[in-house]
Amino acid sequence: MTETAESRSISAVPVCREDDTVREVIDLLRQNNYRVLDYIYVLGSKGRIKGVFSVRDLFLKNKEERVGNFMERKVIRARASDDQEKAAFLALRNDLKSVPVVDKRDCFIGAIPSHVILKILYREQKEDILRSVGIVGEGEFQGAWKLFSLRVPWLLVGLFGGVFAAQIVSFFESSLKEYFIVAAFVPLIVYMADAVGAQTQTLYIRSLVFPHFENRRYFLREVKVSVLLALFLGTALSLIGFFMFGETDIAAVLGVSLFLTISAAVLISVMIPFLFQRMKLDPALGSGPFATIVADITSLIIYFYVAIYLLDVL
Secondary structure, rough: OOOEEEHOOOOOOOOOOOOEEHHHHHHHHOOOOOOOOOOEEEEOOOOOOOOOEHHHHHHHHOOOHHHHHEEEEEOEEEEEEEEEEHHHHHHHOOOOOOOOOOOOOOOEEEOOOHHHHHHHHHHHHHHHHHHOOOOOOOOOOOOOOHHHHHHHHHHHHHHHHHHHHHHHHHHHHHHHHHOHHHHHHHHHHHHHHHHHHHHHHHHHHHHHOOOOHHHHHHHHHHHHHHHHHHHHHHHHHHHHHHHHOOOOOHHHHHHHHHHHHHHHHHHHHHHHHHHHHHHHOHHHHHHHHHHHHHHHHHHHHHHHHHHHHHHOOO
């Protein structure tokens, strides 16, 4: 179950009013045993957060100065319903020691301290690494049977997907039996699609936790990146194929196939986590064996159809 920013926040943090003096705030700190002492949050009459300043700033000011004169009014904050990982990355992006948490009305609830932020990042990173290889749940310190049950589901998906991929290869076997060299490049085509797809998916899943993330802008950027990668790598493989075998038809098959498979792999790598997110599932579950076998099958279909078409035409 996803933990929210509110569930990881603590309320025992120093707060004050903007008309309080530095002396009054220092007295407040001395009289209370706060669990977190990184920032002092300035609240309005209805508990809405209005500003923030650090403990260091406090002791650099004149004791009779009011905090409203020097507080930072632009406060980076997390919403109570935000995922804990989103709140943690908010702290990283803005170089914050702790993150204030507010409700829908912008009323102050508490703050997520630095040691909790570190724990969140560690645990989320560990879980994402496990999910990326198809392990759902804790993969550490488990018995053999439990670890087996965690790992086998997505591997079964890969197994049956691999059987289906073998059927695809056998389906095109008779059409390509005269062109052995085409079959020899199958591992390279599949590997390149998987490699580019893995890069894209890792970056996309990480970006989902950032505030103000826009799927449309990210998707358009990835389309541009995929075209550049596919064009560069496809052209490179086409030239290599031509210099190795001296045949334009083989070079064309390799170049066009790699261009199309890389483009497809990038789209698959973005769309699968996107669909998982829309279905309220962890996007990281869409990576690993599942996305890999989808990309592999797609790459094989593209490669063989391109080969059959171009070898007949050229």
